[in-house]
Amino acid sequence: MASIEFVNVTKEFEKKEIIKDLNLRIEDGKFTVLVGPSGCGKTTLLRMIAGIGPQTSGSVLLNGKDISNIAPGKRGVAMVFQNYAIYPTMSVRENIEFGLKNNKVNKIERKKLVESISEAVGLSEYLGRKPSTLSGGQRQRVALARAMVKQPSVFLMDEPLSNLDAKLRAQMRIDLIELHKKLGTTFVYVTHDQVEAMSMADTIVLMNQGLIQQEAPPEEIYHEPNNIFVAQFIGTPPMNIGELGVDGVRFGFRPESVTASTEPVESPFTLQGEVTTREMLGSETLYQIRYKETSFMIKSLIDKFSVNQKIHIGVNSDKLYFFADDGDRIHKDHIHYRDYFEALRGY
Amino acid sequence: MKNNKVWEILRPYVMIGPAMIGIFLFVIYPMIYLLYLSFFKYNLLNSAMSKYIGFSNYIQIFSREDFYKSLLNTVIYTGGVVTLTMLISLLIAVWLSKRTRMNYIVQAGIFTPHIISIVSVSLVWLWMMEPNLGFLNYVLESLGLPPSQWLQSSKTALFSIIIVSVWHGIGYYVLILVAALQGISPNIYEAAALDNTSKFRVFHRITLPLISPQMFFILIIMTIGSFKVFDTVRIMTGGGPNNATNTLVYYIYGFRTTNIGYAAATGVVLMAIIGILTIIYFWLLSRKVHYQ
Numbered sequence: 001m002a003s004i005e006f007v008n009v010t011k012e013f014e015k016k017e018i019i020k021d022l023n024l025r026i027e028d029g030k031f032t033v034l035v036g037p038s039g040c041g042k043t044t045l046l047r048m049i050a051g052i053g054p055q056t057s058g059s060v061l062l063n064g065k066d067i068s069n070i071a072p073g074k075r076g077v078a079m080v081f082q083n084y085a086i087y088p089t090m091s092v093r094e095n096i097e098f099g100l101k102n103n104k105v106n107k108i109e110r111k112k113l114v115e116s117i118s119e120a121v122g123l124s125e126y127l128g129r130k131p132s133t134l135s136g137g138q139r140q141r142v143a144l145a146r147a148m149v150k151q152p153s154v155f156l157m158d159e160p161l162s163n164l165d166a167k168l169r170a171q172m173r174i175d176l177i178e179l180h181k182k183l184g185t186t187f188v189y190v191t192h193d194q195v196e197a198m199s200m201a202d203t204i205v206l207m208n209q210g211l212i213q214q215e216a217p218p219e220e221i222y223h224e225p226n227n228i229f230v231a232q233f234i235g236t237p238p239m240n241i242g243e244l245g246v247d248g249v250r251f252g253f254r255p256e257s258v259t260a261s262t263e264p265v266e267s268p269f270t271l272q273g274e275v276t277t278r279e280m281l282g283s284e285t286l287y288q289i290r291y292k293e294t295s296f297m298i299k300s301l302i303d304k305f306s307v308n309q310k311i312h313i314g315v316n317s318d319k320l321y322f323f324a325d326d327g328d329r330i331h332k333d334h335i336h337y338r339d340y341f342e343a344l345r346g347y
Numbered sequence: 348m349k350n351n352k353v354w355e356i357l358r359p360y361v362m363i364g365p366a367m368i369g370i371f372l373f374v375i376y377p378m379i380y381l382l383y384l385s386f387f388k389y390n391l392l393n394s395a396m397s398k399y400i401g402f403s404n405y406i407q408i409f410s411r412e413d414f415y416k417s418l419l420n421t422v423i424y425t426g427g428v429v430t431l432t433m434l435i436s437l438l439i440a441v442w443l444s445k446r447t448r449m450n451y452i453v454q455a456g457i458f459t460p461h462i463i464s465i466v467s468v469s470l471v472w473l474w475m476m477e478p479n480l481g482f483l484n485y486v487l488e489s490l491g492l493p494p495s496q497w498l499q500s501s502k503t504a505l506f507s508i509i510i511v512s513v514w515h516g517i518g519y520y521v522l523i524l525v526a527a528l529q530g531i532s533p534n535i536y537e538a539a540a541l542d543n544t545s546k547f548r549v550f551h552r553i554t555l556p557l558i559s560p561q562m563f564f565i566l567i568i569m570t571i572g573s574f575k576v577f578d579t580v581r582i583m584t585g586g587g588p589n590n591a592t593n594t595l596v597y598y599i600y601g602f603r604t605t606n607i608g609y610a611a612a613t614g615v616v617l618m619a620i621i622g623i624l625t626i627i628y629f630w631l632l633s634r635k636v637h638y639q
Contacts, residue, residue: 051540051541087553099542
């Protein structure tokens, strides 16, 4: 059990600042997901917690104690690497118990731990095998078991699912949620995949270019994005953004919050456009609608619109978002909010 | 139709034909001829006078003391060269495995002897090892250490040759080991750090097993190469003093005009020894080598 805190942390790689003066608190026992595009510094943060890529300045606190000078192996953290980093020359059993041996855990205890953990992740039959004879999913579980067996207070995971196929990934997501519930320890999970972030996180920390864009539970990130970057990063397809034409303000709405019809619709924001592409996804259908010079994506349960058809779309007022020229969100209590809203009617 | 079928069958043989002719002419035929010669008392002036003598040459080999002397020399030489080269090149490789500009320069420096002809290397070291005017004794004396007779004493001559061979070959093996070390994923070391692994255990349980294929390769290549040592001995000592550096190949060379059959038989014995050694290596060590 442990909380983690970053205090004024800066990280440079060859004189280039990747992270500058970052402050973040990761709560005890929560499943926190660091998400963002590649190069945003999320893995860098994770490696700071592990101690394998220390910060240039600032401090990292574990349970309020500065751990900057504590060796990685003595921090009580365990990490699952993207490429698993299993010791290739050791058997599955040796891999799992290597850390225990280093920590001088006695033989009986070791045997008990290895067996119960490998039972839990379904590796019992493979304990004598070499990693090279295992499938990707099994290797993933070896990496997980190796982390679990140390009974760490913090689990660090660096894109652990990115090397798995789609089906296995979906299964592992559920397994990880269950694992977190069972262990109740702090999980810090790094991914660039917003679906993983949304599905597993208690708290999402969305980063871009070394800065935290928003730190909130998935629902809040989705419904109340802080800025255009967050709004467009979460959701597939991303939020539609259009120029309002007033003060450089932009408006946005999600493809799935659109009402579409062949008849005119009653909404604060409506327009009539032409379907240019159609993607049938099964339960939903994606349309690209051309309107004047721009185009918008919409996601609809109705699959009967066809390409080149003119349709009406409308968005309700609570599903409309406004962003200032610097990308930050304009909230309802902003003094000009009503003006922008009115301006949209004339769009 | 019929022609086609014949061609179908012949084609693979025709394809490998040129290569097989080469192998037969330059590998198989010389080996068989060597074996053939080893059963004769060969007469160089008139080959018609050559006499088949069965296993006499072999019997002679195993009853002559000078053969055992040169075999012993070869074994000591091989043991020395292989052990020293493996140890030193591993040390240097670990030191050089970090990718810095300085390391690249040092590595190029260490590799340089390998591209110099062994003849030049031998001559240069021959001068440096000269007991009265040589550079090495000058260094020893200025450090206050007693000078050595180097190549001129039967006690130190073999070791002197070992030094030259190790110096000449080490760059190449460092190169192989550095490449192997750099090929290990840094994540593995990070995982080990998180597993609270001591430095010694990381080296012993992770680094060594991961470069074991390259170490095994070096062991075998060097054993075979060292057993066939010739040029350094030929140039630096001529097998002396008092046969102290007479190795197997140089021993064979000594009979090149006087007794071809005997030389051939010794060659066959050398081949057999190397073959057996390699088999023993595989048998002893293949379980300890981890291929991925």
